[in-house]
Amino acid sequence: MTYPDMQSKSAQLYERAKQVLPWGSTRQAAFFKPYPIYAAFGNGSRVTDVDGVERIDYVCNYSALMHGHCHPKIVEALRKQAGELLSIALPTEAEVRLAEMVCERMPGIERIRFCNSGTEGVMFTIKAARAYTNRPMIAKVEGAYHGSDDTASISTYPMPDSWGDPDAPDSVPPAGTTQHCAEDVTVIPMNDAEAARRIISEHRDQLAAVLVDPMVKNLGYEQATPEFIGAIREETAKHGILLIFDEVYSFRLGYNGAQGVLGVNPDLTAMGKIIGGGLPVGAVGGSAAIMDELFDQRNKPRLEHSGTFNANPMTMAAGAAAMELLTRDEFDRVAALGDRARSGLADAIKASGAKATVRGTTSVIALFHTSADQEMHTYRDIMTVLAQDPAMMERSYRFFVHMLNNGVLMTPYGFMLLSTAMNESDIDVMLEAAHSGLRALKESAAA
Ligand SMILES: Cc1ncc(COP(=O)(O)O)c(C=O)c1O
Structure with missing residues (x-):
């Protein structure tokens, strides 16, 4: 199933939810257009939605799920x-x-x-x-x-x-x-x-x-x-x-x-x-x-x-x-997975020529759809970049949807978090999706 699909159970649940929940859900961070994906269950690094689609969960409930789902x-x-x-x-x-x-x-x-x-x-x-x-x-x-x-x-x-x-x-x-x-x-x-x-x-x-x-x-x-x-x-x-x-x-x-x-x-x-x-x-x-x-x-x-x-x-x-x-060894292992993910994303950006930059440390990653030479260290830096390049959020959203459709749940604004439930193959699935997503962004920018 490809997102968005107005016949999906998530889309239908959203229509029902809007009657009782403004925006169809209580959590602001769980919403994206045209409808949020409703979760059914999780296991380790993966989460399955109500339509039966499984994805690697790179949101980890905004950091709370350090060990993934249902350890x-x-x-x-x-x-x-x-x-x-x-x-x-x-x-x-x-x-x-x-x-x-x-x-x-x-x-x-x-x-x-x-x-x-x-x-x-x-x-x-x-x-x-x-x-x-x-x-x-x-x-x-x-x-x-x-x-x-x-x-x-x-x-x-x-x-x-x-x-x-x-x-x-x-x-x-x-x-x-x-x-x-x-x-x-x-x-x-x-x-x-x-x-x-x-x-x-x-x-x-x-x-x-x-x-x-x-x-x-x-x-x-x-x-x-x-x-x-x-x-x-x-x-x-x-x-x-x-x-x-x-x-x-x-x-x-x-x-x-x-x-x-x-x-x-x-x-x-x-x-x-x-x-x-x-x-x-x-x-x-x-x-x-x-x-x-x-x-x-x-x-x-x-x-x-x-x-x-x-x-x-x-x-x-x-x-x-x-x-x-959450032992010291687990912190080290997840940080090493983070290094693999960040350097793989940097390679994908280089290979695609897309306008993007990767940041973060240990188990956190931020992928911003702007070039690496932009100053992005303070709130005002970020607001200035957004004002100069308003399409940046649109690119971020398109990349997010591409990732959703290639087995990866991340945040619409480019954040990814790792959990101890992940292994190298989870990172590699994400990187493969990122390679094709960044290539698609570059191609549509050139068109
Ligand atoms: C740095 C920081 N402080 C406080 C909070 C608030 O925590 P909670 O969402 O559990 O209320 C958050 C949530 O994301 C956070 O990132």
Whole structure:
């Protein structure tokens, strides 16, 4: 079956779904035109849709499925847990086990508390920083996505008519967030160490924390440079401001997360995705000093943090099983598959002569349909390239559809993620599809 096919079960399901779900599904990231593909089941690296079409899943639920679909060890842990407790208003040993594993790996996490999404994890790190420092403001990077919390979503997708000076960007609230909220946020350009120092120093008495994602997906997996992080760490420490790492995504970078790679300990860390083993999860972690002061119930608690499903035993069991499977060797193996994929894609771009460039590291890949000599390191760089070449998104979409029709599910915007369920032949299937897809793009550009 070739996508799109208006007779397909997915197309029919979409018509039905639109009667009750705006756009036919709850998840914005799951939608593409003319209709989204509805999933039926997954197994290892593969996912099968309701029409029975199997594809290699290079989305991995936007990083959460580090072990692909239905890993037998995770399913076994869930089966056992489902027979014992689904949810409960008491702590469980599974919660203690997962907490021990995360604390053992993440240098900046000595204590952790769980919640149910990365959005919540980020939100609680922000609240924790405000409560700990008694200050209102947060600094964040322009164009960095941190989930849907009001504060964290400021200036995630600002437009040129309101984004202000490139060296001192304006705080732009998205629809549904108030200007009042934006006033408590100051915005830093990605990887501009000098601007970071200046902006932090200007707001030093008001800033509770600087929130940084060490690897920003929206910016083509742009990694924070050691100079940028070093400047922020130094400035925050000087002024009693906390440094928050959002490792919801960047935990993928290695056994000890991005903080292990960078050799920098944040004061607080937001976690999510992988640590839930495929089930909903989030967490706020940090140093014992900060976390105990804020959350120790024997003290007068300074920060309210409750939730009916926080640390629910199903997520904790799946998360613990997933973390056990995620050894240093597995990180290395997946990173080697990533190298094979990135160098194969670079070869395919060269062989086809298509206008495209490949980026990423370890288990993440971004394929942008623009030439390699374009500056694409900040949000404004990307917006400038898009303004100069509006057909870029169209090329990206056509490539995505070609991949769908050749056994590969990736994101419409060119992102691919790897899982431990993949092997070299999964990479080679993707590369073969990419070769023909890039050739087709080049041919249609020449026509
Ligand atoms: C860096 C980052 N932070 C936070 C979030 C929000 O996590 P969730 O979707 O679990 O709310 C995401 C989600 O993609 C993310 O990539």
